[in-house]
Amino acid sequence: MSESKTRDVLLNMHGLRIEGRSDEIWQEIVHGVNVILHRGEVLGLIGESGAGKSTIGLAAMGFARDGCRISGGTIMFDDVDLAKASDDSLRLLRGSRIAYVAQSAAAAFNPAHKLIDQYCEAPVQHGIMPRAEAESDAIDLYGRLQLPDPGGIGFRYPHQVSGGQLQRAMTAMAMACRPDLIVFDEPTTALDVTTQIEVLSAIRDIVRQFNTAAIYITHDLAVVSQMADRIMVLRHGNLVEEGETRGMIEDPQKDYTRDLLSVRSFRKEISREPDPETPLLRVENISAAYGKTPVLYNVSIDIHRKRTVAVVGESGSGKSTLARVITGLLQPSEGHVYYDGAPMPPDHRKRNKDEKRRLQMIYQMPDTAINPKQRVSTIIGRPLEFYLGLRGGDRDARVRQLLEMIELDPDEFFDRFPGELSGGQKQRICIARALAAEPELIICDEVTSALDQLVAEEILKLLQRLQDELGLAYMFITHDLATVRAVADEIVVMLQGEVVEQGPKEQVLTPPHHAYTELLLSSVPEMDPDWLDNLLEQRAN
Amino acid sequence: MTMPLTGSTFSGHASPWFSRVAVAAVHFFLLILFLQNVTVDFWSAIPGFVFIHAYSAIVLVYWSRLDQTPAGDTVIVTLTLEFVLIAILFWDSFSAWPWSTLFGLALVQICAFAAVRYWSELRQAPYSAWFGLIVILIYIMVAATAPIIAPFGETAIVGAEYDEWSDKHLLGTDNLGRDMFTRLIYGGRNTVGIAFMTTVLAFVLGGLAGLLAAAMRGWMDQVLGRTVDTLMAIPSFIFALLILTIVGTSVPSLIVVIAVLDATKVFRLARAVSMNVVVLEFVEAASLRGEGLWWIIRSEILPNILPPLVAEFGLRFCFVFLFLSGLSFLGLGIQPPTADWGSMVRDNATLITYGDITPLLPAAAIALLTIGVNFVVDWFLHKASGLKD
Known part of the structure; x- marks a missing residue:
């Protein structure tokens, strides 16, 4: 780093303790941390x-944020103790x-x-x-x-x-x-x-x-x-x-x-060859628009049983719109969606219960994807009642089974409200809700991007295990190439509403790449302090 | 990130069944002791009931920290048995004023039950909210037991016109020689009762329409929205006067007319807050699942918009109340000889010129209730918005 850097101490937080309030009780959330920061x-x-x-x-x-207070320690910033300083200073x-x-x-x-x-x-x-x-x-x-x-x-x-x-x-x-x-x-x-x-x-x-x-x-x-x-x-x-x-x-x-x-080390095991039979979901030459603004141009994708297809692109590339077309929330201007060889009605309201049941969706933000006023038992139990007609004790037993399947303790979580769950737990509940319908294909729309890396990796492992056990097919929408590397069998790269490259994972990830794929791949940060320098140098040339 | 404590924390220490039986037994023992020592004068019995229930409530509050549900069950079972007991022992009073005695009793018991159930929240309520709650409770209690506590009949002429305050007539008499105190008590019953029914009807109509408009959008939203716009374009007081002049001023027509006019405002609120919920993904997930309109409205949207609607209910109740009193003052509200606070002010307005404050008492009663309701609403809004001090 720069030689001019002076080594005198700018900030010295000593024995910092911070408390947060929940349910009228103050609980310590930072337990005596020391931080020293030098100038520059x-x-x-x-x-x-x-x-x-x-x-x-x-x-x-x-x-300190609302509901928090600094309860101990000193925060010396250039000889001023910020922990005791007045609001004016x-x-x-x-x-x-x-x-x-x-x-x-x-x-x-x-x-x-x-x-x-x-x-x-x-x-x-x-x-x-x-x-x-x-x-x-x-x-x-x-x-x-x-x-x-x-x-x-x-x-x-x-x-x-x-x-x-x-x-x-x-x-x-x-x-x-x-x-x-x-x-x-x-x-x-x-x-x-x-x-x-x-x-x-x-x-x-x-x-x-x-x-x-x-x-x-x-x-x-x-x-x-x-x-x-x-x-x-x-x-x-x-x-x-x-x-x-x-x-x-x-x-x-x-x-x-x-x-x-090692958080990004998780890799799916050897990917299987696709079954030669008809694909579970076939998207054929789809074009779609919001009003008069076109967002998808001539997109075709096949998803086979037990396979994971990752759709990759930046925001605005049309990957979520593609999911909306498949689920029937947006009607395409051209093209068709076939499920198991049969065309599906473009409007979800015209699809029958069974068509809806077989195609489930998991959302990006677990906070808004489950109703905060419903208990876990209702959130997971409702699809059971609705699709499978399970009632009373049968329903509860199945909910408990599903909770076990997503590695949450049924006794502890059965009656909870979403507000009493962490982000990763909420996402697991969303997965259980999708599983409750006994689907064949699950569309995962950025399911890990709102989560911490360690939690995200747990979710990916869970999804992978469920695929192995239940033979599910996934359509994985993401902007995170690390996720793609971990779970995909096939990759579809999208840019501004068009597919720029698609194929099996090995083929897309090994050079030569399409220019845009190359840009995406090289932009994923690596655990190397020199990575950014090298990359910028490389791009400058 | 901290998790709120849940019931499971204490699940190992559920109160044993015999402790529940013990509290129920003490409760009945006190009750029987009490019943043997009171006369058939029912009104004087009520403080005794309050005491017994307060005792049970305190015990159950302590319990509810350990295990809420069995405690709640005990209260329900106890209260039901007690009801039967009282009905048998005091058959005379029941046959004289069956509805008001039943209602008054039920009220005390509901309060005891609700206090146990929501004690943890009540404990944190500010003084203003407590004041509001107590004022509202007293009003409801007085309204419910009006025939028991009022010294005279509602429309009986019992003395000279415009009598002074005295032992016989606590607040004097009105322009026809009817007892002012009695009229004030009955007026509360009529005015509060009608205002409450009107507000409920307005919320059922407006809330349902607002939810429908938000959930269905498209033509339904347009039709409902434009209808409401049309109704709102006409000044509501003048509109109400017009309609009431045409259909006549009976209590049902009064309720329906004011409810429809007020439903327009409820509609706009319900639609606006529902719109924010409809766009969330769990509603999309429900409609992708193939859920019907009724499920989406009732289970997905309604629970999420309840806090602002309840807050609005309190405010709307006050507005209806004032609207009703205003109509009565103009002579188009609740018709004589039925006692009503608005028309009582008008009937005795001449006394104000002589420096007598008696005619202003009904107005003060309106003001006090309005303030009380608003205190409670403020508290509720504060809680619902999750604000911290």
Whole structure:
């Protein structure tokens, strides 16, 4: 890293304890963690959700979320104890000397104001520079962050720029007062892999240019190894392991860190040859449009029994629209969907019960995919009643069986509400609901993208086991190539509504690739601290 | 991430059956002891019942921390047996005012049961909510047992016109020489009862239409939406006056007319909040499963929009109440000689000129109930929105 870096301590959190309130009881969620950050250093905080990494990141600004409080320890920021500082003195520091970049820039920007107006607010409010100067400074920073049209982009509203651009504009905003410390809270988690690279390199360059110290929070070890000088692994509010990035990646000391490192190692066993018989689902020359905007062009896919077909693409590539056409929520303008050789009515309301039963769907967001006011027994029991006519004791017994199948304890979970479940447990319930219908084909729409990596891997293993046991076919929609590598038998790569490449996994994943497949493949972060440098160098040539 | 405590945490320590029998036994012992020592004067018996039930409630509250369901079962069984017992022992009072005595008794018992059931939430309720709940309870209690507590008949002329406050006539008499205190009690029964029925009807009509519009969209949404727009385009007070002049002012027509006018506002709220739920994936999953309209409305959407609807119910109840009193003041509401708070203000308005506050008492009664209901609604909204202090 840069030689100019001074080694004096900027932030020293000692014995930090944070409590959160649930049911009127304060429970400790961070148990005495020590964090030391030097000037110009980038520290990575990593762990699954609930590890307390965001809570610690916010505590670095002397801030505790609603329902949380800092209950012990000191937070020394340049000789000021933020844990004891008054609101007024904190207000002076925040925005000017400590800045924060949130996970979802789209939600963090105020949609009613132009980007540059929001940029100028902090420097003008803190009296650091007048408005005109702030504006020209913003344009300079937009340029350094490689935003297109730096002179004009600030005069747009947040909804008029893309997610990746918005995240960079947010980073520029955090830089506005040239703070000593920036807290990045999962800034690339919501982005596509290809966009993620742009944002990562922009953030890294700007932090180096201004010798800013940063805390980088993420659950992706591959990402953090590109960004951080030093990594702290957290779990359940405790420190698991701390060390220099390179050392930790090459030689982790603790089992948990090794688990995180090997998280993407799961691979499906040898893929079988497709049965020669008629495919279970045949999508033939489908074109579809939302209103007058075409989104799918001439897409054809075959899915055979007991096989997993992965549909890959960035957001906007039409992969979810394809699922909507297959399920009958959107009528195609051309083409047909055949199930087991017979054409299916394009409108789902015209399909009969059995056609619906055989084709089930699992959604991306388990939070919204199950009714928060229904108990687990109702969520899973309803398809049993509806499709199979099971009632009373038979139904309950089958629900318990299904809960066992998805590796949840029936006695514990039978009567729970979704609000009492974790994200991974909710997704398991969604899987059980789909299984209850005894389907032949399940469409999995980004089922792991809302989950932590370790949890996601468990879900993938579960789905794989169910496929082996029950002979299910999956259509796996995802933007994550690691998932594809793990579970797919066949791969369909989509770009802007068209299929650019499709075939068996080995064929698609071995060179020569289509240019777009190559771009997608090379954009998946690897557990190598030099990966981003090498990649950027390679692409520059 | 922390998980809320669930019943399973205590499942190993369910209260044994004999402790339930013990509480039931003590309950009946107290009851029989009490019944042997009271006269047939039923009204004086009610505080005694309150005491006995309060005792059982406290015991059960302690229990409900251990195991809620058997405690609830005990309450239900106990109360049912008690009802039979009282009905047999006090047959005379029952035959005189069967409905109001039954209702009054049921109310005390329902309160005891509800307090046990929702104690954990009530305990956290702010003072304003407690105040509101108590005010509402007193109103319902007075309305239910009006014939028992009122000293005179509702329409009986019992003294001189505009009598002073005295021992005989607690709040004096009105413009025809009827007892003001009696009229105030009966007025509560009529006004609150009609307002309640109207609000329920408005919610059934408006809520159902709103859910239908949101779930079906398309032409159904258009037809319902435009109908409501048309109804709302006419100022509601004038519209109500017009319709009531045409169809005449009977209690049923009053209820239906106000309910239909108010249903328009309920429709808009129900439709708007349902729309937010309809777009969620679990509704899509249900319709992909092939579920019918009724299941989607009842099981998927309704439970998720209930908190704002209940909050709206409280507010709407107040508006209906004021609307009704306004109509009565103009002479088109509840017709004389039936006691009603709105028309009582009008009938005795002349007294205000002499500095007598008696005519304002019905107005104060309206104000107090409105405030009470709003306190409870505020609490409920606060809870439903998940706000923390």
